Amino acid sequence: EAGVTQSPTHLIKTRGQQATLRCSPISGHTSVYWYQQALGLGLQFLLWYDEGEERNRGNFPPRFSGRQFPNYSSELNVNALELEDSALYLCASSPTGTSTLEQFFGPGTRLTVL
Amino acid sequence: GEDVEQSLFLSVREGDSSVINCTYTDSSSTYLYWYKQEPGAGLQLLTYIFSNMDMKQDQRLTVLLNKKDKHLSLRIADTQTGDSAIYFCAERPTGYSTLTFGKGTMLLVSP
Numbered sequence: 001e002a003g004v005t006q007s008p009t010h011l012i013k014t015r016g017q018q019a020t021l022r023c024s025p026i027s028g029h030t031s032v033y034w035y036q037q038a039l040g041l042g043l044q045f046l047l048w049y050d051e052g053e054e055r056n057r058g059n060f061p062p063r064f065s066g067r068q069f070p071n072y073s074s075e076l077n078v079n080a081l082e083l084e085d086s087a088l089y090l091c092a093s094s095p096t097g098t099s100t101l102e103q104f105f106g107p108g109t110r111l112t113v114l
Numbered sequence: 115g116e117d118v119e120q121s122l123f124l125s126v127r128e129g130d131s132s133v134i135n136c137t138y139t140d141s142s143s144t145y146l147y148w149y150k151q152e153p154g155a156g157l158q159l160l161t162y163i164f165s166n167m168d169m170k171q172d173q174r175l176t177v178l179l180n181k182k183d184k185h186l187s188l189r190i191a192d193t194q195t196g197d198s199a200i201y202f203c204a205e206r207p208t209g210y211s212t213l214t215f216g217k218g219t220m221l222l223v224s225p
């Protein structure tokens with residue numbers, strides 16, 4: 001069974017530009033979560049999508065946004081990039097209907113803002 | 115609110131046992147997870163425990179939970195060089211779907 005996939009692996013942008021990151025969940029999983037792993041800050045929750053709807057949002061400015069498509073894949077958009085947005089962005093998926101809600105992570109997209 | 119704390123670094127010799135510690139603050143019933151992150155890779159779920167359990171064992175891994183002190187530990191028996199990685203503790207209160215992670219403990223296993 002294929003795991004969570006993310007693209008691109010690496011992304012280099014300059015300040016003020018926009019970045020788009022993509023995630024495909026494990027087949028059958030309807031929930032997708034986005035996390036930011038910045039140096040020294042650990043993993044910070046960004047966004048949660050389930051069944052095409054945004055269900056929860058972490059403490060990030062509105063220039064971080066996203067969406068989930070009918071096939072449950074998801075996109076994270078970061079507008080007006082700032083230097084401190086440089087981080088590893090991790091996507092995770094989980095199945096519905098399980099109380100444990102184990103989240104399975106992809107390999108991440110490394111975003112570098114110059 | 116939740117806050118998860120971990121020590122940042124642990125160094126052990128191959129063959130020894132490793133114990134990685136974590137404390138959490140949420141007072142409601144909760145799931146607690148251990149994830150492993152190898153260099154350049156995403157997070158791999160190792161194991162999880164519900165807060166009404168005291169212990170869970172899975173091959174070389176033993177999770178111990180002290181509910182009174184809100185202290186969680188991950189013991190790795192017979193630690194190997196391939197166990198060198200960053201280990202994250204995470205908490206998810208029941209009724210919530212998002213995880214709160216600690217900053218991670220870097221485990222270095224020397225031959």
